[in-house]
Amino acid sequence: MAPLHVEKSFDSLRDWLRHLAATDRLAVLKEGISLEHRLAAIAKRLDGDKAAYFPKPGGHDIGIISGFMSKRAWIAEAMGVSQSELLAHYRHAAENPRPWVEIEKNAPCQQVVHRDIDVRRLLPIPTHSEHDSGPYITAGLVIARNPVTGVQNVSINRIQVHSERHMALLMLPRHLHAFYKAAEDAGQALPVAVVIGVDPLTMLASQAITPIDHDELEIASALHAQPLQVVKCLSNDVRVPASSEIVIEGRILPGERHTEGPFGEFPKYYSEKEQREVIEVDLISHRERPIYHTIVPAEMEHLLLGGIPREATLLGHLRGSHPQVQDVHLSVGGVCRYHLYVRLRKTHEGLPKNVILAAFGAHYDIKHVVVVDDDVDVHDPQQVEWAVATRFQASRDLVVVHGAQGSVLDPSTTLYARSHGEGADDATVHGLSAKMGLDATRPVHYEGHVFTKVRIPGEQEVDLDEVLCPDTPFDVDQS
Structure with missing residues (x-):
């Protein structure tokens, strides 16, 4: 694969912050915000909207930035x-x-x-x-x-x-x-x-x-x-x-x-x-x-920083064995670590289950995998949920793996180890987890339009500016 073209490089934190400020994506807060909880609370409120710069936080001479990758x-x-x-x-x-x-x-x-x-x-x-x-x-x-x-x-x-x-x-x-x-x-x-x-x-x-x-x-x-x-x-x-x-x-x-x-x-x-x-x-x-840069734990800067490199690695790993895989996404609801959505071009029955098992082996943090067809956007949780709702049957399409290695930071793994008779103080069972995969793909072959996604011809080509009359009042009695 040839390297992709990069138009501009931000070689320092300051370069990037200047760019955010110039594009109205950096908020400057009042001086003296407390370092204990208050600063993190404000940064969290701005998370995903604007980076937050705190001058003289807690009376300190060094300013703090947070949320510049959110x-x-x-x-x-x-x-x-x-x-x-x-x-x-x-x-x-x-x-x-x-x-x-x-x-x-x-x-x-x-x-x-x-x-x-x-x-x-x-x-x-x-x-x-x-x-x-x-x-x-x-x-x-x-x-x-x-x-x-x-x-x-x-x-x-x-x-x-x-x-x-x-x-x-x-x-x-x-x-x-x-x-x-x-x-x-x-x-x-x-x-x-x-x-x-x-x-x-x-x-x-x-x-x-x-x-x-x-x-x-x-x-x-x-x-x-x-x-x-x-x-x-x-x-x-x-x-x-x-x-x-x-x-x-x-x-x-x-x-x-x-x-x-x-x-x-x-x-x-x-x-x-x-x-x-x-x-x-x-x-x-x-x-x-x-x-000084601080990351507010468990907010978008923290989650994306870990999620995007994992997605890239997982995509490469899965494509190595299954070239039908087109895209992957670690969902925000799964803290960009535990829930993986995979989009593929299904060519054979059973392929989604092989991909599910390959994903579990690719990184021990992966806890739940949902595999969808190539007409579903894995970055849109509503579309993924729709695929599960209409293409998945638990008696046929569910994969469960017991007693696998999982994330030691997932608190439910401690309860899982205890329920299986393992000592919670035994370091060898820390992170012991069950894994679940959902094959939310349609059959390769099906009759008629039973699994054809409803579309309206020309929907994507509609230019609303051409068809709307914003200055025309509505008259209920007009004929």
């Missing part, structure tokens, strides 16, 4: 493509990463350096949800190098700030955790950088689903019109985007744990209090007059 159309716009091209463009970048370019000096993210560290004094870190256990960094790109190969990994991890120099983070059993375990087994700390305030495409690239030892900054480089500029950290060998707003440099300590949570997560429930690994901060650098 619409699917905005993300496509940042890429310079249409919404229909969004997944294809992202997939192409993920499959064809491009090396970044390292600069030696004058990186914007290192204009100001702090070595006398008090994270909560230096940075305006909000407390978001009602029962959150404290202030959290929610939009920090955690970048680390594999201690064996030196290849970097980029991820977003929730980070609770506990004290002047120490922060606890959640690491799921993925690449960052594998790097940490390798370092910890050798009795060493893992050097990391927590990067706050990057452009939309670098944020999106951080969520790519790739094999280990694939640097997501190279995917970011491929998404941009020009290679991504990076710079070496001042206290370790991690490379970070040079145009970042803020960089926290530190080390994940071996053998050290601290209480973290509860925290309101993407399923719109709270995660439990647990003992987590600890980052010790060595220094903080930032731009002059930096902008």
Whole structure:
């Protein structure tokens, strides 16, 4: 597949915010909004309508931005493509990463350096949800190098700030955790950088689903019109985007744990209090007059950031075995993780069920799959529900898989494990889930028009401006 044309590249957060402001999609709030709940409440009210900028939040000199990626159309716009091209463009970048370019000096993210560290004094870190256990960094790109190969990994991890120099983070059993375990087994700390305030495409690239030892900054480089500029950290060998707003440099300590949570997560429930690994901060650098980015958990910016990269990966995976698959969508109602809609051109009976099983195997988060025909728009939940209502029969078209691996953040999995006699405290059954697939496709062959979708000829070609008479009053007695 040839690379898609990108008309304009937004190479920094500031470039993108200027664009949003110029197109009336950035709201500037009053100064001094409280960092505890109030800021998140306002950002949530504006979610999906406008990005929110908070000057001097809680009296802090550093302003906060939230919600600048809260619409699917905005993300496509940042890429310079249409919404229909969004997944294809992202997939192409993920499959064809491009090396970044390292600069030696004058990186914007290192204009100001702090070595006398008090994270909560230096940075305006909000407390978001009602029962959150404290202030959290929610939009920090955690970048680390594999201690064996030196290849970097980029991820977003929730980070609770506990004290002047120490922060606890959640690491799921993925690449960052594998790097940490390798370092910890050798009795060493893992050097990391927590990067706050990057452009939309670098944020999106951080969520790519790739094999280990694939640097997501190279995917970011491929998404941009020009290679991504990076710079070496001042206290370790991690490379970070040079145009970042803020960089926290530190080390994940071996053998050290601290209480973290509860925290309101993407399923719109709270995660439990647990003992987590600890980052010790060595220094903080930032731009002059930096902008701090916070993501309001479980709102559209959070959901889309995780959903779109997963969609692109799932689409590629399913098409690899089933080229009849045309499109996929992780629904907002399924928190852009758990509910997958698949559109395909059905050529054989039984094909939808094979696609359902392939989707379950593609990512363990997938809990429910609905497969529809190619006359249904998977991005329109009303059309998907219509297909289920008129083309699905539970006795024939339902697929149920018991005892599969699911999301550890889905609270219903704990109840499922208990109902099956598994101990809730047994780590090996965390996330144990049942899966459900619905084949909402019509038969390949059917009589007459029993499954023909009703259409009115010429409906799409009607130009209402040509046929309406807006200045003509209605007269009930006219003949």
